[in-house]
Amino acid sequence: MRAGTLLVTIAVAHTALCLARVPHAVFWKRWVEIVEYRREGDLENLFRRAELSGAEHVRWLQEHTPKESAIVFATEAAGEVKGPLEFAAAALWPRPLVNAHLLAADATSAAGLPLARGTLPSGANGVLVLRGDRRTLTLEVRR
């Protein structure tokens, strides 16, 4: 086969492949993805696909804290926000996540907003602290 013919064949094959993928890859996969995302909810879907846990704590904070408050977060490695806390920061906006490691122990506000307080289902009451590592989130209070 001549080089020119081979190259033209590659180009035609590229376009044919791109076209052939449209029904499944462009339409069907996208449709399924959107249906799943809507059925599960944004956080639940994103956490499941990324193999993270603790979405329910972010949901609880969305429902039980005012939008004009700041949420304290804590991590094992001081200040390193990886994994589920990244999603929490986006889902909780306009409540900013503020770093417990940089806050004074008796602080009641940060970034011009009061720190979110509440009573957990366990009955514990105080400043809410979202604690995260690379895979999981937990919710606790600081008195």
Place this chain on the structure above:
Amino acid sequence: MNALAALARGSIFGLAAFALVTRALLACGTAVPPWLFPLVLGLLLLVTARRPRPALDPAPLDIAVLAILAVVLVALCYGSVATASREWDGYVAWGLKARVLDGPASLREAFFSDPLVDAHSRDYPLLQPLCQASLAHWLGDAGGRLLFPALWLVLCGLALRSCAFAGLAPVARAITCVGAALMPGLVSPGGGSVDSGYAELFVATALTGVATGLVTRDHALVVASTVVAALVKPEGPAHAGLVVLAVLLARWPRLLWPGLAIVGLGIAGLALAPHFTAKAPALAFERLPEVLLREVLELASVKRYGFAWVLVVALAFVPRSRIGACPTPALGWLVLGGLLLAPVPFVVWPDITVEHHLRSSMPRLLLHWAVPAWLLGTTWLRRIDELGTQSAARRETLVP
């Protein structure tokens, strides 16, 4: 078709002007008003979309191409507006920043200025979130995400423009446009696709603008696209540097060896620097074989790039006597530079999980260059066609 090609050029100028103006405003501590984006884009579209305007005589095949693009556009629009970003970085970084910047956008927001507040990739350029936030201000959150299919349309228009000015025949035009617009990594769901909310589409569109400018010898478009490419992501300045280098090398090929010597010395300096200073970056050269192997394997990924890279690599290895010289040497150098640039982050960042980043980032870094590479390949194929025509004409003159 002509209108789409003209609008694509005008949009690049609009984006470049908006990028520069917002950079200046934010640097001065001034807020970016939400009306600025539509105003600047509209003005630049009016001024720059008119000339030089392609004058394609649409063939029936062109109508079929437009119909295909329209059908795919429906899927991409629905994917963009139906939900917020369904991918990691789109949700946690780009999408969040667009929400933070809604209204008069300013760096005085606690999100950007208060070290207590967690801000994902705080130092990333804000061009894409600003565009999205401006649209969201007028059209709502879902409407703001229409930025992405709009950028994809600009990319399609640029590909079309390349075909028009390169004088491709209708069949070649259709193959080129459909092959660029439906690049699997862009239109299939996943990180980096049109509706993922990542900045890869913005970068790919800007680099396609550069490629189109080089193919059509439209210097103003090259400059405007380079400005956009430089201001979308942190690696933008490296992209801009590559454009300058590629243009210089195409103009003065003798600069190749001195240039390589300077780059080599620079790399050697960076590698040796940690031995002399405490703060110099430590380069992880031991990762290079693994990174290069991954890059080569990735180039062959049909699910992400179809055969676009296969075509370019094949062109590079076929003797020039058979296919002729590259018709746009600057674009050739640029794509080569993109390939050489892709492994750099994995060597420069010493504290990353290489396996994870190779899997998630390498495909996106190569996606930036896939459409320019495809345009390089298809416009080069036209040269083969020309050579064939010339040799046939020679045969006719030789045979009595």
